[in-house]
Amino acid sequence: MDMRTILIADDETHILNVLSIKLKNAGYNVITAEDGAEAYGLACAQQPDLIITDYQMPRLSGLELCSKLKCDPVTSNVSAILLTARGFSLSEEDMKLGNIKEVITKPFSPRKVLARVQELLGETVTAAEVG
Numbered sequence: 001m002d003m004r005t006i007l008i009a010d011d012e013t014h015i016l017n018v019l020s021i022k023l024k025n026a027g028y029n030v031i032t033a034e035d036g037a038e039a040y041g042l043a044c045a046q047q048p049d050l051i052i053t054d055y056q057m058p059r060l061s062g063l064e065l066c067s068k069l070k071c072d073p074v075t076s077n078v079s080a081i082l083l084t085a086r087g088f089s090l091s092e093e094d095m096k097l098g099n100i101k102e103v104i105t106k107p108f109s110p111r112k113v114l115a116r117v118q119e120l121l122g123e124t125v126t127a128a129e130v131g
Contacts, residue, residue: 004121005029007048009039009065010083011057015106019052022110023117036060040068043075050120052113055084066098079120083108 006028008019013034020030031046033039037059043051051069053062060068062082069075081102094100101120104113 003027003029004050005031005046005048006117007031007033007039007043007046007051008053009033009036009051009057009062010054011035012054015054015083018110019113022114026114026118028117036062036065039065043069043078044072047074048078050117051078051080052117053080053082055082063094063098063100066100070097070099081113081116081120 006023008016008023008030009032010016011034016032016034020032023030031042031048033042035058036053039051039053040060051066053065055062057065062080062084066080066082069078069080076099079099079101081104082100083104083106085106095103102116104116
């Protein structure tokens with residue numbers, strides 16, 4: 001099987017680093033962006049299998065990024081996980097407009113993010129990887 005590519009977009013460097021390490025160690029190719037506009041360009045150029053994006057970012061919010069990707073024929077089928085601050089929620093309509101499959105509240109467990117990534121990509125999750 002080909003190596004799956006995950007795009008992580010977040011303006012907080014430590015979140016990019018933590019998630020990148022976790023996903024690379026699990027065998028994924030990881031690309032990162034520090035704002036929504038950079039993430040959009042990378043997604044169109046590299047067509048990742050999944051996107052993990054922060055909601056609040058400069059230049060394009062995570063929701064705007066996901067909506068824009070859903071409208072582009074090249075990236076319309078790419079699913080997303082949205083990371084957000086506590087207390088924020090998305091409507092079912094917003095989630096569908098952006099092909100958002102999961103909203104994960106910060107702070108989060110990198111292991112749980114990995115397990116959700118594997119689940120969304122239809123891969124088997126072993127107890128050793130989660131635990």
